[in-house]
Amino acid sequence: MKNRSVRATGYIAVALLVVAALRFTPELPDNHRAADVLQQGAPSGSPAALVQRASRTERLNRGETLIGLLKRAGVTDGAAKEVIRAATASAVDARYLKAGMPVEFTADSAGEEPSEMVFHLGVDRLLHMRRSGTSWTSREERLPWKTDTVSVGGTIHANLYQAMDSSAAAFFPGHGKDELAWALADIFEYRVDMSRDLQEGDGFRALVERSVGPGGVTRVSKVLAATFTLSGTDVSAIRFDSRTASAGYYDAEGKSLRAQFLRAPLEFRRISSTFGSRFHPILGRWKDHKGTDYAASMGTPVRAIGDAVVLRAGWAGGYGNMLELRHRNGFVTRYGHLRGFAAGVRAGARVSIAQTVAYVGTTGRSTGPHLHFEVLVGGVQRDSRVALRSTAGEPLGSSERGAFQAHRERMLASLNSTSGVVRLAAR
Numbered sequence: 378m379k380n381r382s383v384r385a386t387g388y389i390a391v392a393l394l395v396v397a398a399l400r401f402t403p404e405l406p407d408n409h410r411a412a413d414v415l416q417q418g419a420p421s422g423s424p425a426a427l428v429q430r431a432s433r434t435e436r437l438n439r440g441e442t443l444i445g446l447l448k449r450a451g452v453t454d455g456a457a458k459e460v461i462r463a464a465t466a467s468a469v470d471a472r473y474l475k476a477g478m479p480v481e482f483t484a485d486s487a488g489e490e491p492s493e494m495v496f497h498l499g500v501d502r503l504l505h506m507r508r509s510g511t512s513w514t515s516r517e518e519r520l521p522w523k524t525d526t527v528s529v530g531g532t533i534h535a536n537l538y539q540a541m542d543s544s545a546a547a548f549f550p551g552h553g554k555d556e557l558a559w560a561l562a563d564i565f566e567y568r569v570d571m572s573r574d575l576q577e578g579d580g581f582r583a584l585v586e587r588s589v590g591p592g593g594v595t596r597v598s599k600v601l602a603a604t605f606t607l608s609g610t611d612v613s614a615i616r617f618d619s620r621t622a623s624a625g626y627y628d629a630e631g632k633s634l635r636a637q638f639l640r641a642p643l644e645f646r647r648i649s650s651t652f653g654s655r656f657h658p659i660l661g662r663w664k665d666h667k668g669t670d671y672a673a674s675m676g677t678p679v680r681a682i683g684d685a686v687v688l689r690a691g692w693a694g695g696y697g698n699m700l701e702l703r704h705r706n707g708f709v710t711r712y713g714h715l716r717g718f719a720a721g722v723r724a725g726a727r728v729s730i731a732q733t734v735a736y737v738g739t740t741g742r743s744t745g746p747h748l749h750f751e752v753l754v755g756g757v758q759r760d761s762r763v764a765l766r767s768t769a770g771e772p773l774g775s776s777e778r779g780a781f782q783a784h785r786e787r788m789l790a791s792l793n794s795t796s797g798v799v800r801l802a803a804r
């Protein structure tokens with residue numbers, strides 16, 4: 378008897394937890410769907426249309442004032458001034474509205490002056506205007522963003538941008554997939570040169586916390602873990618809030634991804650998707666070419682791949698405008714065909730890792746804008762992929778190893794699950 382009541386209490390508790398869990402998973406209100414229905418309005422001549430409310434949407438033209446838009450929508454001068462007064466009461470400055478902003482107008486029946494307006498101030502911000510007689514009132518509405526975690530992955534075809542198109546686009550529509558590509562390139566910038574190291578058939582997986590806004594706008598909130606499989610070898614990055622170091626990314630062995638050198642002198646987000654991963658074939662190659670060429674637009678910032686002292690910054694024959702940096706341990710990096718140098722970059726100056734030191738150009742023996750990059754060790758040109766690979770970051774302290782390993786297992790399990798929304802297990 379007592380046993381049964383304990384069991385019953387248990388069932389009730391579980392049921393309550395399930396109900397609570399369902400209740401605390403807020404659904405995104407689909408305001409845009411509601412707006413779409415409104416815009417369709419009542420089909421003319423439809424017998425089912427009891428209320429003939431008429432709706433239409435106008436967009437603010439470039440250079441147009443709000444008064445201009447309101448007049449275009451059939452609002453009288455007096456009413457337009459009332460509308461602007463009411464909008465100002467909601468702290469909306471009619472002088473600073475974005476061109477292209479949609480405004481929905483609804484009238485009680487066709488041909489009448491609107492009685493309601495909705496200004497789409499931003500993807501998550503609406504201003505509702507309502508008329509009562511001749512006076513207007515306004516109410517601002519903030520649309521909620523939802524946070525979730527997704528696991529995505531894909532195979533490299535041509536370049537990282539195209540891998541995103543084919544695999545992550547469903548979870549990161551629109552601009553979101555570029556944001557994800559850039560976030561991954563930033564995380565791995567000490568280990569992988571995203572414009573050169575990826576080969577056809579390589580793969581990636583990423584566990585990403587994302588923000589989904591009204592209307593499906595998706596942003597990368599943070600990458601929790603990611604793995605690139607390059608020619609069969611995994612390179613992982615796991616975000617970990619260390620107690621002793623700042624939050625950062627660590628590889629599977631618990632070593633910081635930060636290292637002495639960046640793997641590429643150009644920031645991946647500055648390289649257009651149209652350049653691809655292969656060097657552009659129309660650019661001429663000179664004899665005894667011992668460097669790496671990066672195709673990029675004229676003026677793209679060139680960054681120092683490590684802390685250094687400037688050895689020389691000036692004209693050097695076939696190299697055109699050339700920059701040489703001396704790093705620790707006998708490393709020298711050379712950047713050629715530059716359009717020019719950043720302010721303060723001259724022989725003897727100190728520069729920091731990732732600092733903009735010059736700009737891509739096509740000076741010297743060059744047939745199109747590109748950066749010629751060399752790594753010299755002991756005065757001899759070396760393959761930068763080999764020369765820069767050896768640099769490993771600081772390992773986590775021994776007191777944090779256990780916590781990191783448990784966290785790593787949790788993250789990698791979710792990372793390697795099927796693509797889709799992931800529910801992370803509690804710590």
Ligand SMILES: [Zn+2]
Pocket residue numbers: 666668669670748749750
């Ligand atoms: Zn070159």
